[in-house]
Amino acid sequence: MFRTILAPVDLADLDVARPAIEKAVALANASGGALRLINVQPLLPPSYMDYVPVGFDEAQRDEAKARLDELAAKVPLPRDRVSSVVRIGGAYPEVLAEAEEWGADLIVIGSHRPAMATYLLGSTAKAVVRHAKCSVLVVRE
Numbered sequence: 001m002f003r004t005i006l007a008p009v010d011l012a013d014l015d016v017a018r019p020a021i022e023k024a025v026a027l028a029n030a031s032g033g034a035l036r037l038i039n040v041q042p043l044l045p046p047s048y049m050d051y052v053p054v055g056f057d058e059a060q061r062d063e064a065k066a067r068l069d070e071l072a073a074k075v076p077l078p079r080d081r082v083s084s085v086v087r088i089g090g091a092y093p094e095v096l097a098e099a100e101e102w103g104a105d106l107i108v109i110g111s112h113r114p115a116m117a118t119y120l121l122g123s124t125a126k127a128v129v130r131h132a133k134c135s136v137l138v139v140r141e
Contacts, residue, residue, distance in 0.1 A: 001031035002106040002135070008095045008124070009039050010110075011067050020110035020139040025075055027106065027137075036102060037072050037084040039064050040094040061086050092127035099134055107136045 007024040009017040021037070028035045041060050044052065053059075068084040075082045087094040099107055111125035129136045 001033065002027055003031055003033040004102060004104045005033055005035050005106045005108055006095070006099050006102065006104040007035060007037050007108045008091070008110075008128070009037050009068060009071065011039055011064060014071075016110035016112060016141050018110075019141055020108050020137075021071075021075065023137065023139045024106075024108040025077060027108065028077055028081065032081075034081045034083070035075065035077060036098075036104070037068055037075075037082075038095060038098050039068050039084075039086050040091045041086060041088045042091075043089050057088065061088060091124045092131065095124070095128055096131055096133075099132060105134050107132055107134060109136065109138055111138050111140060 005024045005028050007017075007021050009021070011017075024035050027033070041057075041064050044057065064086045065084070068086060072082050072084045085098060087098060095107065095109075098104070107128060109125045109128055111123060125138050129138060
């Protein structure tokens, strides 16, 4: 069974994240495992830095962490088995880095139904599946 489960959360699209979190919780319950929610905030290009206030990155990270913690508090698992983390960078590289650093043996990621846009442009879920060193479960909305 899976003991360390990582669930990426796009705070701007919780309709996709919620079914994946529910599945991750069920798997963690079945195995007595731990669940970590992760959100990745995009890194602003240096050319934008003249247009944002000082401390913008930290404020964005703090806001995302507060929202993620609020979501984690609603997870029906013991508090010692639920954690959350916010990283800054590209979505799929940061999810994969967190999975490796935390020792995740499963990533449960939500995904939209396939559409022409995802076939042409790709998606975070597709990149995670392709490059992950652990098992990945893709949960459709």
